[in-house]
Amino acid sequence: MISSQRLDLRPIVKYAALTFFAGRFLPALPREMGYCGTRSGRVVRSWLLEPLRDSNLELFSLVAVWIASKIHDRRPMSVKSLKALGDHIIADQHFMCRDFATAELVFLEVVDHSIGSSSIAFIYLEELLIHFREISKLGELLDLEVCMEILDILYETEDTSLLFNSPCSLAASTLVAAYDISVPKQTWEFPILPWVRFATSYDEEEIIKIVLTILLHVLKPDEIKEKDKGGFDARCLS
Structure with a gap:
């Protein structure tokens, strides 16, 4: 919610991001440490998931906003604006722009590219x-x-x-x-x-x-x- 307020997101972007993150990404995260299983049962391996720190979850929440913005905004948010926000709200780790790009790929793998917005x-x-x-x-x-x-x-x-x-x-x-x-x-x-x-x-x-x-x-x-x-x-x- 902090990120959506600071970025002044349109409602559809905010709720799409919440759906992607809370409704699809989090349920697919592992109960066991060290790997992440997708909804289809495939294993996704990444340094962002092994181990899964709070700072990494905060990164993935911003990635959910980024994906939602790409879908619903005529002018999607830039990775630089997300990085700047991440620098403010992620205290334990400093992520680079390339980390956001990597996290986006991991996020999409975890949710099996399920980023449709009709069921929101x-x-x-x-x-x-x-x-x-x-x-x-x-x-x-x-x-x-x-x-x-x-x-x-x-x-x-x-x-x-x-x-x-x-x-x-x-x-x-x-x-x-x-x-x-x-x-x-x-x-x-x-x-x-x-x-x-x-x-x-x-x-x-x-x-x-x-x-x-x-x-x-x-x-x-x-x-x-x-x-x-x-x-x-x-x-x-x-």
């Missing part, structure tokens, strides 16, 4: 929000920034990482959670859960479980108590 929660979320605004005026009360803040918190929370295995259901649940947070209860006239079920084909009960998980991580304890006083009931969203 942010893209699904944008599409759902646009559709919602087309059919209900309440959509204007939903701010994309609120939805993005929710996603950011979830990405920063290790025990919610499994939610990103299903980006579409995560997007739908994030929209519902943002609706619960942003839209005043007296205006809850739109059946948001049935609409989400129609738009995504996900079961309402499944969405409710994810929404409650999101709210528990996003809201502070006193805010949760306040919602309880207000009588939060998922059926109100139906």
Whole structure:
């Protein structure tokens, strides 16, 4: 998150990078030390992986941003700008420009060149929000920034990482959670859960479980108590 803030990344670049790094690269890293197995089971060997230091992980996170920028920006970020950022945030090791190029090749090998961006929660979320605004005026009360803040918190929370295995259901649940947070209860006239079920084909009960998980991580304890006083009931969203 530090790198995305300093570089002022567009949302699609930031969330593509997070997907590449947290959703595809990290799960492929080894449980055993000394090698890295790809998603297909091949072994990738590199001095950047043997051993896998925190500074190397920070390098790979910047590489994920670099790859996402190449895909989604008309003027992709230069390796020099990434190196300059790396010099600021990577304390334990000084990487050269050629190290970024090497790390990019290793990164692509580890994820088996799986850098498609169609299955990203942010893209699904944008599409759902646009559709919602087309059919209900309440959509204007939903701010994309609120939805993005929710996603950011979830990405920063290790025990919610499994939610990103299903980006579409995560997007739908994030929209519902943002609706619960942003839209005043007296205006809850739109059946948001049935609409989400129609738009995504996900079961309402499944969405409710994810929404409650999101709210528990996003809201502070006193805010949760306040919602309880207000009588939060998922059926109100139906």
